[in-house]
Amino acid sequence: MKGKKKAKVFGMISLKNMTSSFNISEKMKLLLILFLFLVCFHGNSQQKKETTVFNEIKIDTMKILDLNIYRDWEVDLTYMQIPEIKYLKKGNERISIISTDRVIQVTRSNINNPYKYISVYDVKTKVIQVLGVRFKSMSIGTSTYYDDNGIKTKEIQNEKPYKFSLTDMIEKFKTEYSLDIENPKVLYDINRFIGKTELKIPLYEVSIREDFPYVCTSYLIDGNTGKTLYSIKMDEIEPKSVLHEYFKILKKQEEEDNAYFNTYKGKDYTKAEWEIFKEQHYKEYERKKESKGFWHDLFKKHDE
DSSP states (O other), X not given: XXXXXXXXXXXXXXXXXXXXXXXXXHHHHHHHHHXXXXXXXXXXXXXXXXXXXXXXXXXXXOSBOOGGGGTTSEEOTTSOOBTTEEXXXXXXXXXXXXXXXXXXXXXXXXXXXXXXXXXXXETTTOBEEEEEEEETTEEEEEEEEEOTTSOEEEEEETTTTOSSOHHHHHHHHHHHHOOOTTSTTTEEEEEEEEOOSSOOSEEEEEEEEOSSTTEEEEEEEETTTOOEEEEEEEESSSOOOHHHXXXXXXXXXXXXXXXXXEEETTEEEEHHHHHHHHHHHHHHHHHHTOXXXXXXXXXXXXXX
C-alpha cells in the first residue's frame, strides 16, 4: 500500500514541476492526460467492485465455512425453524443450513428457478467436503469431493451416462408440450437413473404440476433418445412411480402377446407369433404376386 501511495504522490509532483515550464497548450494536454488517468483508475475500481459482488454470489464455493456472511439475511418464516435447520432469505435468494453431528450443509437457491447450489462442510473444522449443483432433486454438472484438508480428491460427472442432456430435456418440453421446466411453478420434480431390471438404460422421470391442486403428470423418458416412453396423471398426496406403472403396461402387453390368439392349419399362435406369421407371408405374397383369393380371405378373416 505504501508503494502505491508513493507512486501517486510522485506522479502529482512530477506533473506540477513539468507544467511550470510548459506553455498553456502543453498544460491542457497534461490536464487531459491526468483526466484520462483518473477515468481509468475509476474504471479499475469499479471492476474490482463488480468482482467482489460476483464472489459474493459464488460464496458457497469457499473452502472454509463462514456463516457470518449471512448475518444480514432475514429468517424465512415460510418454514418451521428448528435448531438443526435454519431457513434464510434475501430478496429472491434462499438459504437453508442443515447441521448434523458430522456435517453442515448449505443450500443456496432462487425462487425463480429450480437450481440449487450445495456445499457440505465438516462440522468441526468447517472445511469443505462436497460441492455440487442440483436441478430440483437431480444432481447435474460436476460433483466435487474434498479430503479433511480441503484438497480435491474426486469428481463425478453427473451428465456422463445421459446422451439426452438436461438442456435437451428443457428444449423437449418447450417444443413438444409448451412447458418451461425451468419455472418452479411448472416443474414439480425431476430425477434420472440407470434402469436395473427390465429397462437397463438411462431414464428420466419428470413430474409436471397440473392446474388442479395436488395433481401432476409424470413422464418416463429415455435418457439416450429423449423419447417419451409413458406418462400418467397422479395425485401428489399418494404419488406413484411412473416407472412401475410403465412396467405394469409392459407386463400386460407381454401377457397378451404370449396368450393364445389364433389357430391355423392345426397350429396355435400367440398374438405376437401371429403378427410375425402374417408379416412373413404377406411379404411372400407381395413378392410372388399370387392370386389374392387365399391370402385375401386369410387376412380378412383374422383381422376382423
